[in-house]
Amino acid sequence: xxxxxxxxxxxxxxxxxxxxxxxxxxxxxxxxxxxxxxxxxxxxxxxxxxxxxxxxxxxxxxxxxxxxxxxxxxxxxxxxxxxxxxxxxxxxxxxxxxxxxxxxxxxxxxxxxxxxxxxxxxxxxxxxxxxxxxxxxxxxxxxxxxxxxxxxxxxxxxxxxxxxxxxxxxxxxxxxxxxxxxxxxxxxxxxxxxxxxxxxxxxxxxxxxxxxxxxxxxxxxxxxxxxxxxxxxxxxxxxx
Amino acid sequence: xxxxxxxxxxxxxxxxxxxxxxxxxxxxxxxxxxxxxxxxxxxxxxxxxxxxxxxxxxxxxxxxxxxxxxxxxxxxxxxxxxxxxxxxxxxxxxxxxxxxxxxxxxxxxxxxxxxxxxxxxxxxxxxxxxxxxxxxxxxxxxxxxxxxxxxxxxxxxxxxxxxxxxxxxxxxxxxxxxxxxxxxxxxxxxxxxxxxxxxxxxxxxxxxxxxxxxxxxxxxxxxxxxxxxxxxxxxxxxxxxxxxxxxxxxxxxxxxxxxxxxxxxxxxxxxxxxxxxxxxxxxxxxxxxxxxxxxxxxxxxxxxxxxxxxxxxxxxxxxxxxxxxxxxxxxxxxxxxxxxxxxxxxxxxxxxxxxxxxxxxxxxx
Numbered sequence: 001x002x003x004x005x006x007x008x009x010x011x012x013x014x015x016x017x018x019x020x021x022x023x024x025x026x027x028x029x030x031x032x033x034x035x036x037x038x039x040x041x042x043x044x045x046x047x048x049x050x051x052x053x054x055x056x057x058x059x060x061x062x063x064x065x066x067x068x069x070x071x072x073x074x075x076x077x078x079x080x081x082x083x084x085x086x087x088x089x090x091x092x093x094x095x096x097x098x099x100x101x102x103x104x105x106x107x108x109x110x111x112x113x114x115x116x117x118x119x120x121x122x123x124x125x126x127x128x129x130x131x132x133x134x135x136x137x138x139x140x141x142x143x144x145x146x147x148x149x150x151x152x153x154x155x156x157x158x159x160x161x162x163x164x165x166x167x168x169x170x171x172x173x174x175x176x177x178x179x180x181x182x183x184x185x186x187x188x189x190x191x192x193x194x195x196x197x198x199x200x201x202x203x204x205x206x207x208x209x210x211x212x213x214x215x216x217x218x219x220x221x222x223x224x225x226x227x228x229x230x231x232x233x234x235x236x237x238x239x240x
Numbered sequence: 241x242x243x244x245x246x247x248x249x250x251x252x253x254x255x256x257x258x259x260x261x262x263x264x265x266x267x268x269x270x271x272x273x274x275x276x277x278x279x280x281x282x283x284x285x286x287x288x289x290x291x292x293x294x295x296x297x298x299x300x301x302x303x304x305x306x307x308x309x310x311x312x313x314x315x316x317x318x319x320x321x322x323x324x325x326x327x328x329x330x331x332x333x334x335x336x337x338x339x340x341x342x343x344x345x346x347x348x349x350x351x352x353x354x355x356x357x358x359x360x361x362x363x364x365x366x367x368x369x370x371x372x373x374x375x376x377x378x379x380x381x382x383x384x385x386x387x388x389x390x391x392x393x394x395x396x397x398x399x400x401x402x403x404x405x406x407x408x409x410x411x412x413x414x415x416x417x418x419x420x421x422x423x424x425x426x427x428x429x430x431x432x433x434x435x436x437x438x439x440x441x442x443x444x445x446x447x448x449x450x451x452x453x454x455x456x457x458x459x460x461x462x463x464x465x466x467x468x469x470x471x472x473x474x475x476x477x478x479x480x481x482x483x484x485x486x487x488x489x490x491x492x493x494x495x496x497x498x499x500x501x502x503x504x505x506x507x508x509x510x511x512x513x514x515x516x517x518x519x520x521x522x523x524x525x526x527x528x529x530x531x532x533x534x535x536x537x538x539x540x541x542x543x544x545x546x547x548x549x550x551x552x553x554x555x556x557x558x559x560x561x562x563x564x565x566x567x568x569x570x571x572x573x574x575x576x577x578x579x580x581x582x583x584x585x586x587x588x589x590x591x592x593x594x595x596x597x598x599x600x601x602x603x604x605x
Contacts, residue, residue: 010281032278032576050576052281069588071574072559090575090590091559109590110556133556133592159592160508181511 097124118142134159141168171225191222254450255279257572258421269412272420277404286432287425288406289398291446292417300393302352309347310384326353342409391444398437423448440480444545449476454536462531498596547600556593563588
């Protein structure tokens, strides 16, 4: 079913999506409506236009595909499901994500994966194709974040203060050089073959959806970031 | 009665948007109203406003004062002050349209003025300083009068309400300018009143702001040493005065001002990413203007004569998107506010925290 979002407020738009009996929904003409697909289970929602903040918040097992750019807080606290952004997205992508997968073809903003967490089978994954801003994986407590740095020519594709407050999970960054200025609470090492095997499944899903070759993407050097258990985290925030 | 901040209290989000035609083409005000309307949910109806540049070409040599009055008494007293200091070329009520959602409006007047040559000479001040001091005097000393716009060939229009309603109320479709900014307010710490809506203005400097300044009182104490009065008790006001102080009085470039108010962290300065001369400059600014560092979340758009500037706090705790299309540059809290008025852009990106975007009119060929 096609739902035209033109001049429809976020409340009415989301009501239509939730009440729609079709499993396959296309939203056209989105222009800043918030919370698209919020908490929705068992549907496939394709969005054309510019969806608003908190796209797929609390998503509970649906698939969302955006043909365009996303805004801030995509997949905020999402529980399960998949989000594919065929463009760039804004700040706090995957904010406090609990499980499920987010794939962004282009770049993402600041604080990607902030407060991500995991518990047993709940294991969130974020794959960003391009580069990201500062505070990647801030307070990360679980799950996996992969930044592929496509188009960065091997330069470090993450901003400053990467991993501030990180105390769980893993980050994999495709880059010729290690990110500088990491906090002492974060271990940084070159990813070996077993590390790459751990992320192959997600890189493969990224590549298939956005038209890349998995082997080529995995061939480059990755840095693996993980919490440093020998030096647990004491400094709450950055110095002013 | 215009209740000021502090006399009432209402328990943030906000929306900002702006655009400029670098070729100086004049664009109808309804376009900025449309842009900000797509971020309706970032505001709560307690403040909306606009600044337009190049809107008064017929009076481009006069200062355009837009003034709120509580009562006719405050108007009479203010006009007496204006007559003593200025040649008033034209005065009228600002045209408005009755709007069901814009109520309790004060008296809203507009004056096109030139400083009296004798007064100006006697003051031994340059013209802009003379005008700025007069504006501060009216706002500080005349009860119930508030000059909310005071630049040349530009004007601020603001009210309590949603921005799209404020735009209709002021009939912005009857104005055209080369640059516009807009604000939708969602006050969290201070009440919504007419004078507390954005933009905040002094001379041609206007600020629209999303966020809240943790450093407000440190900034206020410093800036008040130089004759400014922060008597609206809302944080954004002080940002306007900081720009006026650093750009007009200290003659610093907007690039350098960004290095002062959104200075890099000491750890970044020491990290080796800057050249030695740049490092020395950043240290100098942080030391000399330490009280003008603005901390806390903010995204702002500054309007000035001939340009716009956008800036985020260095931690980027608020959102900002920029886009280009031909000679146009768009700046907004959300991409949708840009796509709504320019669906296809040449380039769209998010500036980094502390990285200013400064756009000026092209030089006339």
